[in-house]
Amino acid sequence: MKDYINLARKVFYVLIGVFVLIVGFFVLPDPKRFLFLFAAVLAFIFLILGGVLVYLSLKSKADKKLKIFLVMTGGAAALFLTSVLLHNLFYGIMIYFFGQGYWGDGDEGFFFIIAIFVCPIVFLVGTIGSFVMLRKSKGSKMLLKGAGKQKRKKGHRV
Numbered sequence: 001m002k003d004y005i006n007l008a009r010k011v012f013y014v015l016i017g018v019f020v021l022i023v024g025f026f027v028l029p030d031p032k033r034f035l036f037l038f039a040a041v042l043a044f045i046f047l048i049l050g051g052v053l054v055y056l057s058l059k060s061k062a063d064k065k066l067k068i069f070l071v072m073t074g075g076a077a078a079l080f081l082t083s084v085l086l087h088n089l090f091y092g093i094m095i096y097f098f099g100q101g102y103w104g105d106g107d108e109g110f111f112f113i114i115a116i117f118v119c120p121i122v123f124l125v126g127t128i129g130s131f132v133m134l135r136k137s138k139g140s141k142m143l144l145k146g147a148g149k150q151k152r153k154k155g156h157r158v
Helices: 004-027 035-059 064-098 110-137
Strands: none
């Protein structure tokens, strides 16, 4: 049997580390131009790790609550870069077909809001929930479905 939950746990912790590096890049006082490539590579790694976390958590036989939190974490990670790319693509396509003044003084807002507000909030909620569930269990055996439930024997009182 493959041990998806332990692998998902490792991917989860690496994903948190990459998130911290990405946040660190944006809070630097004056990031240099050459650091943008570093941020782009981190964002791509964040996307891949998010997809892997979703896959592993869905394949695992983990507790339902933990699965939900892990999928929230991985899904938000994967959706962040996807939304950023879709924002820029949609913005560029509309300017190409309808001209520079199409947006007026505005910008494409739907994917921008998802990338800037929704994804980080969902990621943090999923991360905190996953972290609490993983720490509370103190071992992967407690995370498996039905772990800790005892079957009653026929005619035996509990």
